[in-house]
Amino acid sequence: MTVRVLIVDDEPHARAGLRRIVDAQPGYAVAGECRDGASALAAIASEAPDVVLLDVQMPAPGGLDVVRSLPKQHAPAIVFVTAYDHFAVQAFEAHAVDYVLKPFSDRRLVSAMERSREELRRRRVAALADHLDRVVVRSIGRTDVVPVREIEWIEASDYCVKLHGRGRTVVHRESLGSLERRLSPGFVRAHRAALVNVRWIAGVQGDDILLSSGRRIPISRSRRAAVERAIERMELP
Numbered sequence: 249m250t251v252r253v254l255i256v257d258d259e260p261h262a263r264a265g266l267r268r269i270v271d272a273q274p275g276y277a278v279a280g281e282c283r284d285g286a287s288a289l290a291a292i293a294s295e296a297p298d299v300v301l302l303d304v305q306m307p308a309p310g311g312l313d314v315v316r317s318l319p320k321q322h323a324p325a326i327v328f329v330t331a332y333d334h335f336a337v338q339a340f341e342a343h344a345v346d347y348v349l350k351p352f353s354d355r356r357l358v359s360a361m362e363r364s365r366e367e368l369r370r371r372r373v374a375a376l377a378d379h380l381d382r383v384v385v386r387s388i389g390r391t392d393v394v395p396v397r398e399i400e401w402i403e404a405s406d407y408c409v410k411l412h413g414r415g416r417t418v419v420h421r422e423s424l425g426s427l428e429r430r431l432s433p434g435f436v437r438a439h440r441a442a443l444v445n446v447r448w449i450a451g452v453q454g455d456d457i458l459l460s461s462g463r464r465i466p467i468s469r470s471r472r473a474a475v476e477r478a479i480e481r482m483e484l485p
Contacts, residue, residue: 250275251361252279252295252477253279253297253361254288254291254292254297254300255280256283256301256306257301257306257329258303258305258306259303262303262350263281266329272354279291279295279297280295284307285306285308285310285314286309289309294470294473297324298325299326299327299364299368300326301329301357302315302328302329304328305332311328311330312338312342326342326343327345327347327363327364328344329360330347330350331349331350335347345363345367348360381397382394382395383399383411383420392418396431398414399412400412400414400448400459400461401413401444401459402424402427402444407421409424409427413445424441424443431443433446434447436474436475437471438467439466439471442466444465444475452467452476455467
């Protein structure tokens, strides 16, 4: 799997240097460049990079504030790249993977990137170990156990969800957001009201996810990159 790297630094020459090193490494690709914290947060949300090379001192919000603003789930691996050594403790408290001081050698940055790849692998293994394998659906006088592997997609419906799969639909009293947190990383949000089981995805055609059952699920523009990344991430990095 190609590890996608977002570069965030307010100095153009620093961004160019980081891009040169990333471009030279097999298995890595630049997902974008940002010059301040606000654009970095927007790029992380839209591009879903695997790793962020992040400066500490930038036009507000600074690098540490960017990391603190990220959701705990699905956050990229963070490598701080900075000229200031006195932020290191705060950086590691914010769960940074590494802290690279300028000036640095190519080898030092590549080492930090490899540590990030290992962190992505660790997260993936941990997530799979904790992955929910069934949904218990209770109704008056009845309890259904629905294997997660049989759920093709999940549709929001008022205060409930509809679990679609194996030619049947089961109504379950739980919010889509709650199920998304419990079923991650095997499911991906296609649009505001739909989660799709990645193992059932046969491909992406136009603006739709094509399921192996033949069902088409529309993809919102803001979710397309996340869907494509979810498909790639089914393989360990």
